[in-house]
Amino acid sequence: DGGITQSPKYLFRKEGQNVTLSCEQNLNHDAMYWYRQDPGQGLRLIYYSQIVNDFQKGDIAEGYSVSREKKESFPLTVTSAQKNPTAFYLCASSISSGATGEQYFGPGTRLTVT
Amino acid sequence: GDSVTQMEGPVTLSEEAFLTINCTYTATGYPSLFWYVQYPGEGLQLLLKATKADDKGSNKGFEATYRKETTSFHLEKGSVQVSDSAVYFCALSDQKGSQGNLIFGKGTKLSVKP
Numbered sequence: 514d515g516g517i518t519q520s521p522k523y524l525f526r527k528e529g530q531n532v533t534l535s536c537e538q539n540l541n542h543d544a545m546y547w548y549r550q551d552p553g554q555g556l557r558l559i560y561y562s563q564i565v566n567d568f569q570k571g572d573i574a575e576g577y578s579v580s581r582e583k584k585e586s587f588p589l590t591v592t593s594a595q596k597n598p599t600a601f602y603l604c605a606s607s608i609s610s611g612a613t614g615e616q617y618f619g620p621g622t623r624l625t626v627t
Numbered sequence: 628g629d630s631v632t633q634m635e636g637p638v639t640l641s642e643e644a645f646l647t648i649n650c651t652y653t654a655t656g657y658p659s660l661f662w663y664v665q666y667p668g669e670g671l672q673l674l675l676k677a678t679k680a681d682d683k684g685s686n687k688g689f690e691a692t693y694r695k696e697t698t699s700f701h702l703e704k705g706s707v708q709v710s711d712s713a714v715y716f717c718a719l720s721d722q723k724g725s726q727g728n729l730i731f732g733k734g735t736k737l738s739v740k741p
Contacts, residue, residue, distance in 0.1 A: 517670075546728070555716065555733040556671075571728075603670055615661065616729055618670035 517619035536604035545587035633732035648702040650717035658719040
């Protein structure tokens, strides 16, 4: 079955450590996205990538980094510079950005930093 | 910039009641409009969409009509079930450049009681 996988589902880290969240898709989509979800805040865009080896900052990119070395993969690193990293992180993909905009989401990773 | 405003929740209904969740938007150009649903602990699933004015999106008994004159895309269902309990997000596709990124409302939590 085609889809988006995120791992792990729950992640715990100590403050000051970098952590990388995995996102893989087998939908052959060109565009991929990372969102952060906080209670009552909706979804906020962290980074997006329209094509391999290219990515752009979203609305809240500070303290995060990404790479897009393969079409299928778009890992997100939460660095120690992110002041409030505890949140639910969602990865999404779409056929291409600039189309109808329909995005497909993974199951999410809940990150807790103490 | 573009934005989406949803009615605040939570919304609590009895089974078989009529549901309306209001959504209005501000956008330049002609965005596509979406409703996504998120069940507890999961990612978002596309519920329905409309790509131009007067289009009606529908799925699983839910409907929403793209109203350009009132800049609205209200979600309706004639008879809700307990299984409809979830958070519902209205979204529009950002038409800046050709990015096609999604802008989300803050979500409306629906609880349906038996």
